[in-house]
Amino acid sequence: MVSNEYYNKRRRGSAVVEAALIFLPLFAFIFAVIDISLVIFMKNTIRQAAREGVRYGITAQTRSGMCQDDSIKAVVQENAAGFLSGSSGLSHIQVQYYDPQTFAAAGNRPGNIVEVSVTNLPWSWIVPLWHDAGQIQVSASVAGLLEAAPNGVMPCR
Numbered sequence: 001m002v003s004n005e006y007y008n009k010r011r012r013g014s015a016v017v018e019a020a021l022i023f024l025p026l027f028a029f030i031f032a033v034i035d036i037s038l039v040i041f042m043k044n045t046i047r048q049a050a051r052e053g054v055r056y057g058i059t060a061q062t063r064s065g066m067c068q069d070d071s072i073k074a075v076v077q078e079n080a081a082g083f084l085s086g087s088s089g090l091s092h093i094q095v096q097y098y099d100p101q102t103f104a105a106a107g108n109r110p111g112n113i114v115e116v117s118v119t120n121l122p123w124s125w126i127v128p129l130w131h132d133a134g135q136i137q138v139s140a141s142v143a144g145l146l147e148a149a150p151n152g153v154m155p156c157r
Contacts, residue, residue: 031127039123039136042083046118047140049079053116054142057095060108060149067156068108069095072116083121092121097157100145108157110148117141 053076063071073093077084084092098113099106106112122135149155 028127035125035127038126039138042121042123043138043140045081046083046121046138047142049076049081049084050116050118050140050142052076052079053093053095054114054144057114057116058144058147060110060147060154062155068154069157071155072114076116076118080118084118092118094119097146098143108146108154110146110154112146113143114146115141115143 053072056075057068057072060068061071062068063074066074072095073090076093077089080089083089094115094117096115096117097106097108098104098115100111100113103113108114117139118141119139120137121139123138124135
């Protein structure tokens with residue numbers, strides 16, 4: 001007859017295997033949820049930052065010593081929660097103006113459309129399982145109609 005001690009040792013070994021079979025998929029699922037949530041957060045943050053840039057731009061305001069495009073980009077950077085910091089972040093922000101009748105490129109005159117875009121902002125997966133999948137390129141674009149400048153003179157671009 002086999003002793004109980006033999007069965008207890010076998011059960012302990014199977015508990016480790018069962019725990020590994022449960023915890024590996026569980027942690028993979030938890031990290032996947034965190035990763036996807038961070039991408040959604042990033043997308044919403046840069047969309048809100050672009051929206052703030054458009055809201056600032058339509059009023060024809062400028063920062064001291066800056067033209068309108070640079071002022072809008074500074075506002076977008078400030079509202080991007082650090083995702084667009086530094087000169088590398090500035091390279092992802094574009095400000096363009098369009099004629100509302102023809103949608104052709106135009107200047108920053110009252111009545112034209114200002115579009116603020118954040119394009120191709122890279123995001124690498126945090127979870128090691130996804131690193132081979134490459135980076136995600138996050139983009140957002142918002143547009144608004146330019147108002148007349150308070151003093152009647154539109155600022156430089």
